[in-house]
Amino acid sequence: xxxxxxxxxxxxxxxxxxxxxxTIVKVVxxxxxxxxxxxxxxxxxxxxxxxxxxxxxxxxxxxxxxTSLDIVENNIIITGKQAFPAGKxxxxxxxxxxxxxxxxxxxxxxxxxxxxxxxxxxxxxxxxLHYQACDDKTCFAPKTINFDIGVxxx
Amino acid sequence: MRFSxxxxxxxxxxxxxxxxxxxxxxxxxxxxxxxELKDTRGxxxxxxxxxxxxxxxxxxATWCPFCNAEAPNLEELYQKYxxxxxxxxxxDVREDAALVKKSLEHFQFSFPVLxxxxxxxxxxxxxxxxxxxxxxxxxxxxxxxxxxxxxxIRFYSLLNTASFDAKLTKLNQxxxxxxxxxx
Numbered sequence: 471x472x473x474x475x476x477x478x479x480x481x482x483x484x485x486x487x488x489x490x491x492x493t494i495v496k497v498v499x500x501x502x503x504x505x506x507x508x509x510x511x512x513x514x515x516x517x518x519x520x521x522x523x524x525x526x527x528x529x530x531x532x533x534x535x536x537t538s539l540d541i542v543e544n545n546i547i548i549t550g551k552q553a554f555p556a557g558k559x560x561x562x563x564x565x566x567x568x569x570x571x572x573x574x575x576x577x578x579x580x581x582x583x584x585x586x587x588x589x590x591x592x593x594x595x596x597x598x599l600h601y602q603a604c605d606d607k608t609c610f611a612p613k614t615i616n617f618d619i620g621v622x623x624x
Numbered sequence: 625m626r627f628s629x630x631x632x633x634x635x636x637x638x639x640x641x642x643x644x645x646x647x648x649x650x651x652x653x654x655x656x657x658x659x660e661l662k663d664t665r666g667x668x669x670x671x672x673x674x675x676x677x678x679x680x681x682x683x684x685a686t687w688c689p690f691c692n693a694e695a696p697n698l699e700e701l702y703q704k705y706x707x708x709x710x711x712x713x714x715x716d717v718r719e720d721a722a723l724v725k726k727s728l729e730h731f732q733f734s735f736p737v738l739x740x741x742x743x744x745x746x747x748x749x750x751x752x753x754x755x756x757x758x759x760x761x762x763x764x765x766x767x768x769x770x771x772x773x774x775x776x777i778r779f780y781s782l783l784n785t786a787s788f789d790a791k792l793t794k795l796n797q798x799x800x801x802x803x804x805x806x807x
Contacts, residue, residue, distance in 0.1 A: 567692075
C-alpha cells in the first residue's frame with residue numbers, strides 16, 4: 471500500500487529537480503507544472519561555494535560580468551522578466567569602489583507562460599547561468615553552467 | 625575567548641597574506657620572461673628592447689573587478705613616473721581587441737595596453753605552484769610587477785582580494801626605493 475502511495479506520488483510530481491554544478495557554483499532547478507496558456511513561475515536556486523562570491527545581477531561597473539540566466543529559445547514557453555535578489559556590498563580595500571555580489575544561496579525567479587497550443591506532457595528546457603567569481607585570493611574568468619528545467623504541461 | 629579568536633584570525637590572515645605574497649617572491653630577482661606583444665594600436669613592444677627602463681607590468685582582463693578598481697591609480701602612477709625612466713604597460717589576457725579598446729576609452733590610459741591574445745605571456749609569469757586549480761594564464765591577472773633596468777623582476781604582488789592595495793602603495797614605495805638607489 472505504501473509502495474503504491476509512493477508510485478502515485480512520484481508520477482504526480484512535475485519532474486525531477488535538475489542539478490548542475492562546477493567547482494564554485496551549483497544550480498538547482500525544480501521541476502514545475504503548468505497549464506497550457508497559463509502563467510507559472512520557476513525558482514532556480516544557486517549555491518555559491520563557501521569562501522567565494524559571484525558578481526550580482528545588478529552591477530555598478532559596465533565591464534563587470536553580472537550574474538545572468540538565459541533560457542535557450544524554445545517553442546514551449548514565453549518567459550517574463552526574471553527577478554534576482556539585490557547584491558551585497560563587497561568593499562574593495564584601498565578604493566572608494568565596492569562590488570555588488572552574491573554568496574551562499576540565492577534564488578532567481580523566472581515567470582513564464584506555457585504556449586497555448588502545447589500538448590500535455592513533459593518537456594525539458596535548456597538554460598544557462600553566467601557568472602564571474604572571486605574568492606579571498608583571486609578572481610576567476612567568467613563561466614557558464616548549462617542546466618535543464620523540467621516542465622510538465624498539465 | 626573572544627580575544628583568542630581574534631588573535632587566531634589575525635595570525636591566520638597574516639599567514640595567508642605572507643603565504644600568497646611569498647609564493648610570488650620566488651620570482652623576485654629572476655630574469656623576467658621575455659615577451660613581444662602588440663598594443664591596441666598595432667605597435668609591437670618587446671621586453672628585450674625595453675632594457676634600460678624600469679617596467680611596471682599589470683596583467684588585466686576587462687571583467688576583472690580588481691583590475692578596474694586600480695586602473696585610475698595606474699594612470700596616476702604612470703603620470704608620476706613617466707619622466708623617471710619608468711614605462712607602464714597593461715597586459716590584457718585573452719580578450720578580444722575590440723573589448724579592450726572599449727575599456728581603454730573608458731579609462732583613458734596614456735600608456736600602451738598590450739594584447740596577450742592566447743595567454744602565453746601571462747602563463748610565463750605565473751609563479752610555480754600558485755593556484756594550481758587555475759589555468760596558468762589566469763594566475764597573474766590583477767598582479768603588478770616591476771622589472772628593473774637590467775630585466776630582472778624586483779616586485780611581484782599577486783592579487784589578494786582580502787587585502788587589496790588598489791592605491792598601489794607598495795608598488796609606489798618599491799619604485800621610489802629602486803629609483804633612489806639608481807640615482
